[in-house]
Amino acid sequence: MKIILGISGSIAAYKAAYLVRLWIKQGHEVQVLMTESAKAFISPLTLSTLSKRPVFSEVVSEESWNNHVELGLWADAMVIAPASANTLAKIANGLCDNILSAVFLSARCPVFVAPAMDLDMWKHPATRNNIARLQEFGVQIIPVGHGELASGLVGDGRMAEPEEIAAFLAQKIQSKGALSGKKALVTAGPTYEALDPVRFIGNHSTGKMGIAIAEALAAQGASVTLVLGPTELRPSHPAITVVPVVSAADMHHACEQVFHHADIAVMAAAVADYKPRQVSETKIKKNNSEMTLDLEKTVDIAATLGKSKRPEQIFVGFALETDNEENHALTKLAKKNFDFIVLNSMRSPGAGFGHDTNQVTILRKNGAHTDYPLKSKTSVAEDIVHEICSIANPNGL
Ligand code: CTP
Secondary structure, X not given: XXXXXXXXOOHHHHHHHHHHHHHHHOOOEEEEEEOOHHHHOOOHHHHHHHHOOOOEOOOEOOOOEOOHHHHHHHOOEEEEEEEOHHHHHHHHOOOOOOHHHHHHHHOOOOEXXXXXXXXXXXXXXXXXXXXXXXXXXXXXXXXXXXXXXXXXXXXXXXXXXXXXXXXXXXXHOOOOOOOOOOEEEEXXXXXXXXXXXXXXXXXXXXXXXXXXXXXXXXXXXXXXXXXXXXXXXXXXXOOEXXXXXXXXXXXXXXXXXXXXXXXXXXXXXXXXXXXEOOOOOOOOOOOOOOOOOOEEEOOOHHHHHHHOXXXXXXXXXXXXXXXXXXXXXXXXXXXXXXXXXXXXXXXXXXXXXXXXXXXXXXXXXXXXXXXXXXXXXXXXXXXXXXXXXXXXXXXXX
């Protein structure tokens, strides 16, 4: 998801650094905007380093004009945290004398504010009016905390903690759909098995199919952990947490942390079946003779998880076959304890690694199967998630 974080002048601005780090770790893109007074509390350098983007604090600077209209259209969500009493007053009244308030007026996405101020300012009728007005505009207020304030007073007005702000945003964008309240685990992408510090054994998977499944599950209301092998691609939905991994062993370890709590697990990764028995600590030098690699098996993640699968968990696998396709897929379905398996045909042009399209057959435990035509991976992901929904809510579709 693309998030604009607007930071205004409050001591709570230091917490914005944690918030940016949290969102970046979750795989989101974060564009930070700061008011002039926010810079007195936290350095733009800290925030640009954490967000990996320049921080904007002026509509017009010596070098450039920061297009607030484009920024307002770019974002999937705008969060103002901390929102000082002054900033709340400005945006409640349509003032636009800085980049933050100008982008607020241009934003078409949902806007969230996390107020931060002293107890008496928070209670003042002027602030109460501003909050009520913002709510009328559809702005969502992230509740303030109760506790000791920077002034030494104790009461309401403390900005919500970064974890609470991130959870509020994810939950608000996430409260509808057939899988609302469900937790899902998805594996995607290739794995890289190191030979030495510069070489690995890998495959051509880009992770597109698995990312599309994570997006489709999130669109149905599930909160998704995406364990993602090495790829440049990232999902955009806020309810998807990305856990980047490199090798099959890393992927297995990450899945073990999550599988037990998951209601749904989809194994879409192209996991290497073998890895070098020895990983050289230094770069392997060539010599005049041939080279033989000594390989050992990697862990079969799906088969291992399948052994501890609970009956109510929905467990989905993939099979990529070139011959005797259905028989091989059905053997994997039984061996790995999947509820259904998605057979990827390597025969149809436009299907498989790297393409934006795929052609699949869904094979179920009871032997029933459905063939689908060549479709976009997004549309294939929706078919797979539809199948998951029909198992999760047998009477609900
Ligand atoms: N899989 C896995 N861990 C592995 C290998 C595969 O989790 N080490 C999962 C894949 O994500 C997929 C399913 O198992 O959901 C089948 O993968 P596939 O590579 O088709 O099957 P393999 O069991 O590796 O069999 P083979 O390569 O011999 O066809």
